[in-house]
Amino acid sequence: MTISRREVLLGATATAALLPIAARAQTSEVVIGVIYPLSGASAQIGVDAQKAFETAAEIINKKHDFDLPLARGEGLPGLGGAKVRLVFADHQADPQKGRAEAERLITQEKVCAIVGTYQSAVAVTVSQICERYQIPFLSADNSSPSLHRRGLKFYFRASPHDEMFSKAMFDFFDDMKKKGTKIETLSLFHEDTIFGTDSGNAQSKLAAERGYKILTDIKYRANSPSLSAEVQQLKAANANVLMPSSYTTDGILLVKTMAELGYKPNAIVAQDAGFSEKALYDAVGDKLEGVISRGSFSLDLAAKRPMVGKINDMYKAKSGKDLNDYSSRQFMGLIVMADAINRAKSTDGDKIRQALVATDMPGEVTIMPWKRVKFDEMGQNNDADPVLLQYVGGKFVTIYPPQAAVAQAIWPMK
Amino acid sequence: MLTAETIIQSLASGLLMGLLYGLIAVGLALIFGLMDVVNFAHGEFLMISMYATFFLFAFFAIDPLLSAPLVAAALFVFGAVVYLLIVRFAVRAKANAGMVQIFSTFGLAIVMRGLAQFFFTPDYRSVTNSWLGGKTVSVGGIFLPEPQLVGALVSIAAFVALYFFINRTDFGRALEATREDAGAVALVGIDKNRVFAVGWGLGAALVGLSGAIMAIFFYVYPDVGASFALIAYVTVALGGFGSVFGAFAGGIIVGLVEAVTALVLPPSLKSVGIYAVYLLVVFIRPRGLFGSM
Numbered sequence: 210m211t212i213s214r215r216e217v218l219l220g221a222t223a224t225a226a227l228l229p230i231a232a233r234a235q236t237s238e239v240v241i242g243v244i245y246p247l248s249g250a251s252a253q254i255g256v257d258a259q260k261a262f263e264t265a266a267e268i269i270n271k272k273h274d275f276d277l278p279l280a281r282g283e284g285l286p287g288l289g290g291a292k293v294r295l296v297f298a299d300h301q302a303d304p305q306k307g308r309a310e311a312e313r314l315i316t317q318e319k320v321c322a323i324v325g326t327y328q329s330a331v332a333v334t335v336s337q338i339c340e341r342y343q344i345p346f347l348s349a350d351n352s353s354p355s356l357h358r359r360g361l362k363f364y365f366r367a368s369p370h371d372e373m374f375s376k377a378m379f380d381f382f383d384d385m386k387k388k389g390t391k392i393e394t395l396s397l398f399h400e401d402t403i404f405g406t407d408s409g410n411a412q413s414k415l416a417a418e419r420g421y422k423i424l425t426d427i428k429y430r431a432n433s434p435s436l437s438a439e440v441q442q443l444k445a446a447n448a449n450v451l452m453p454s455s456y457t458t459d460g461i462l463l464v465k466t467m468a469e470l471g472y473k474p475n476a477i478v479a480q481d482a483g484f485s486e487k488a489l490y491d492a493v494g495d496k497l498e499g500v501i502s503r504g505s506f507s508l509d510l511a512a513k514r515p516m517v518g519k520i521n522d523m524y525k526a527k528s529g530k531d532l533n534d535y536s537s538r539q540f541m542g543l544i545v546m547a548d549a550i551n552r553a554k555s556t557d558g559d560k561i562r563q564a565l566v567a568t569d570m571p572g573e574v575t576i577m578p579w580k581r582v583k584f585d586e587m588g589q590n591n592d593a594d595p596v597l598l599q600y601v602g603g604k605f606v607t608i609y610p611p612q613a614a615v616a617q618a619i620w621p622m623k
Numbered sequence: 624m625l626t627a628e629t630i631i632q633s634l635a636s637g638l639l640m641g642l643l644y645g646l647i648a649v650g651l652a653l654i655f656g657l658m659d660v661v662n663f664a665h666g667e668f669l670m671i672s673m674y675a676t677f678f679l680f681a682f683f684a685i686d687p688l689l690s691a692p693l694v695a696a697a698l699f700v701f702g703a704v705v706y707l708l709i710v711r712f713a714v715r716a717k718a719n720a721g722m723v724q725i726f727s728t729f730g731l732a733i734v735m736r737g738l739a740q741f742f743f744t745p746d747y748r749s750v751t752n753s754w755l756g757g758k759t760v761s762v763g764g765i766f767l768p769e770p771q772l773v774g775a776l777v778s779i780a781a782f783v784a785l786y787f788f789i790n791r792t793d794f795g796r797a798l799e800a801t802r803e804d805a806g807a808v809a810l811v812g813i814d815k816n817r818v819f820a821v822g823w824g825l826g827a828a829l830v831g832l833s834g835a836i837m838a839i840f841f842y843v844y845p846d847v848g849a850s851f852a853l854i855a856y857v858t859v860a861l862g863g864f865g866s867v868f869g870a871f872a873g874g875i876i877v878g879l880v881e882a883v884t885a886l887v888l889p890p891s892l893k894s895v896g897i898y899a900v901y902l903l904v905v906f907i908r909p910r911g912l913f914g915s916m
Binding site: 248249250251252253256401427428429430432433434435437438439441442445457458461462465468469470471486488489491492493495496 | 626629632633636640737740744745746747748749751757759761766768771840841842844845846849850851854881882885886889890891893894
């Protein structure tokens with residue numbers, strides 16, 4: 210057999226082309242999929258989330274003197290110092306696009322775990338795909354309680370869900386009543402996707418259990434061009450507390466329409482989402498002095514745990530914004546997932562799952578007000594204590610629970 | 624809780640919103656009437672006019688009321704350019720003409736959204752502290768937000784002006800003639816392209832006007848056009864494709880039906896009323912209430 214010069218050249222080219230792949234395989238890296246709305250109505254959330262995940266990856270991959278898992282070393286020591294590489298995918302707030310993107314991340318990008326998704330409706334489809342491919346999925350910031358109750362084995366959530374958030378609100382109401390504040394009637398106002406519906410259901414249930422009367426329960430279409438009919442009903446009911454579960458767009462329109470129709474509620478206790486977004490306060494903050502929102506994060510914590518302030522500075526340098534309820538949970542989402550992969554010492558889906566099941570992370574080594582991170586058999590962390598925050602003088606102060614509070618609630622709102 | 628007050632309040636809010644819907648939709652009707660082309664980038668025209676108003680306010684502190692004519696003028700130019708650079712070629716297509724028209728404006732919509740997202744970022748922006756923003760007139764317990772009130776007046780004025788423009792000026796007559804028979808007008812020396820370009824400019828300028836008013840009370844973001852464009856299409860279909868007066872009437876009907884539906888049904892069903900009325904129109908008078916085809 211004679212080998213022509215051409216064949217030698219071809220062979221050399223092929224070898225040269227393959228070399229980088231071989232080299233890449235040696236300097237091992239751990240690829241994690243991050244799936245968010247990077248375009249469409251809630252794209253800003255995705256863009257901010259990207260910065261939060263990049264901040265977390267930077268802390269994992271480089272040396273930092275924080276009391277946070279994986280911060281002190283470089284990369285994942287359990288995998289020979291492998292670096293975390295993130296692959297971002299855009300689901301455009303569409304569950305079907307989420308499904309397709311999750312499949313692409315797993316089969317083509319070869320990710321070993323996925324974190325997401327902001328919209329709970331998208332988390333439903335993404336986690337189903339992950340279950341099918343046996344790839345662990347961690348809900349960084351989805352709050353619908355139905356998510357962890359589907360019996361999925363590869364589903365995990367370190368942060369609280371809406372029932373825990375809503376429970377904190379009603380605990381707070383009970384507390385206020387004991388102090389002599391009149392809270393008897395509620396108006397619910399929620400959007401019509403899984404987030405608003407679950408939140409509305411949880412609140413109705415808790416209200417019935419604890420003896421609060423719901424005067425109106427308004428379910429509205431998300432991204433409505435007009436909310437005047439809805440606001441009129443809220444105004445007519447004029448309950449002691451208005452409880453909105455709205456994303457940013459509808460939140461802005463709600464507050465503007467309330468002002469236009471002369472409705473000034475006694476108190477607003479919001480289910481986060483839009484009411485944690487800077488854009489909403491930029492637009493209508495002047496009308497929201499004293500609004501209360503639930504949260505899983507508070508920058509007040511920086512006083513007790515200095516690393517919270519430092520990590521906030523890192524995030525702010527990238528995004529121009531302070532860490533909020535969402536970006537903080539997204540940040541922790543990657544830390545929790547990377548910690549499990551590190552302990553699994555493998556990128557195998559099932560091994561990571563076992564490591565996640567064994568997770569027991571004390572609250573002090575997180576940036577959250579949580580007791581700890583430990584998943585129950587459904588994959589839910591029940592020790593993620595939520596906080597209630599009040600918007601006073603242009604910033605949020607923690608008012609509940611007492612152990613995290615730095616101020617008393619102002620009631621009624623101004 | 625159906626008191627006289629809530630009913631009047633609903634009707635008033637519905638009427639104000641409806642007049643604005645009419646103003647948003649009329650540009651669409653005008654362009655369709657002129658050359659049988661549906662502008663699928665209509666919502667994006669609204670979006671850029673809202674951004675233009677926002678930026679004029681944010682950088683030069685020009686109140687939306689003052690910038691409205693500027694934005695309308697800018698949109699006039701933009702509309703004419705879109706015709707000359709894109710639509711003019713799209714309507715020449717011999718094969719699959721309908722599809723080519725749809726995709727050329729639909730593609731433009733996607734490009735405009737993408738560019739807005741890239742250059743303006745997806746953040747929600749609002750004009751804060753404008754002259755009218757957040758102000759409300761209260762008449763006997765009925766609240767009328769000033770931005771919508773002014774918007775309704777602008778809408779009525781625009782429709783009156785449009786009526787005179789189309790019926791009483793030479794150019795308006797040329798517009799009507801071109802719409803009747805574009806081939807014949809060429810014989811009497813009317814430049815078809817010029818008329819179409821002005822038609823697109825006019826349609827876009829009307830959207831520009833509504834966008835400037837909308838920016839006072841609505842948030843701006845790259846996808847803001849979508850929900851309003853949907854209403855505009857229904858408005859035009861209801862009022863009659865191509866009929867300028869139909870868009871006016873259609874807008875008012877949509878606004879009122881939406882308000883009344885929300886009064887008697889749960890608010891989440893409020894769009895059901897609009898589509899029910901539309902279906903009724905389709906059954907009884909498929910060309911729309913004032914359609915003339």
